Amino acid sequence: MHRKTLFLTMLLIAQATCLAAGLVVHTRQQVAISRSIDSGDELAQQSIFLGANIFLWTFGLQAAVAWTLIGRLFGRHQVQTDQSRDETYLKTQELIRTRDAVIFGLAKLAESRDPETGHHLERIAAYSTRLASAARRHPKFRDQVSLAFIQAIGINSALHDIGKVGIPDGVLLKPERLTDDEILIMRQHPRIGADCIEQIQRRLGESKFLEQAREIAMYHHEQWDGSGYPYGLHGDEIPLSARIVMIADVYDALTSRRVYKDPYTHDVSVERISQAAGRHFDPDLVDVFMSIHPQFHEIARLMRAPDEPDTIIPSDRDLETNDLISESVGNLLESLTGHHRAELVTPHSLEIEKAVP
Secondary structure, eight states: OHHHHHHHHHHHHHHHHHHHHHHHHHHHHHHHHHHTTTOTHHHHHHHHHHHHHHHHHHHHHHHHHHHHHHHHHHHHHHHHHHHHHHHHHHHHHHHHHHHHHHHHHHHHHHHTTOTTOTTHHHHHHHHHHHHHHHHTTSTTTTTTOOHHHHHHHHHHGGGTTGGGGGSOHHHHTOOSOOOHHHHHHHTTHHHHHHHHHHHHHHHHOOOHHHHHHHHHHHHTTOOTTSOOSSSOOOGGGSOHHHHHHHHHHHHHHHHSOBTTBOOOOHHHHHHHHHHTBTTTBOHHHHHHHHHHHHHHHHHHHHHSOTTOOSOOOOOHHHHHHSOOOOHHHHHHHHHHHOOOOOSOOOTTGGGGTTTOO
């Protein structure tokens, strides 16, 4: 308010000065006219000339002063607007960083119940971001994958297994074979995670960011041929974000050490994913993955757990005895490779049940 009052005061002073100058000129005109009273036509011409001078002087001076003052006012206003915009941007970025940090922290808290996954969430975020970025160049996905989608999936992918916080320790951490009932309990984690995120949506309102997080949590175990869970969705019924995270999650499960398996080499893992195209994975997304898989290899190398070697080449015996996966994928493995699947199904082995052919 102080600045506005100061500006109006300055404008009034300038107006008064201009009017005073106009009166001075007008008085001089009257004097000039009285001295030229006997001049006839010359008087008329001089009167018109002086009147024009008065008008131009008064109007021009006021316009110039007003233009200068208004220009300064708008200049200050623009500076304040720019500063406000910058402050708003910085505060927004700070809120986004805080949001991302909280989300990642919650995901890490859930992951802490499973001490064997190393830098799993960090790798999943990197894989998902790379795959989504590459998918943006594919004609099928170009209209679906925006920059906001890519940024969001880098964070939301960390929430894919957030529902495991609702799985009892006796099931989640059980090292022995799970019973049929325990497998059903384990398979509830997508719904638990999605319900948790949905509760947040109800409090905060609709959000594309949270909707993507819910889709990933709910559908990242669905498979292209409809053999996944919890709903048995087929093909494009599965949200794109979940299809992307599914490939990232499986690649990480294959290339990482687990209690039930040694890490497979990058080449073996890529071959397994390629063989599952059209069955477990979106074949178009697999094509995208095949075009950038060296980037996955680099991420795996840079972010592997400290106790993991770069590569382990599984022997035929390893492929036969250490590929501890679920019943349905075991059948697929047996049909493609001729190897017999192992009989052990653990909570950890369910991570890759959606993929390994």
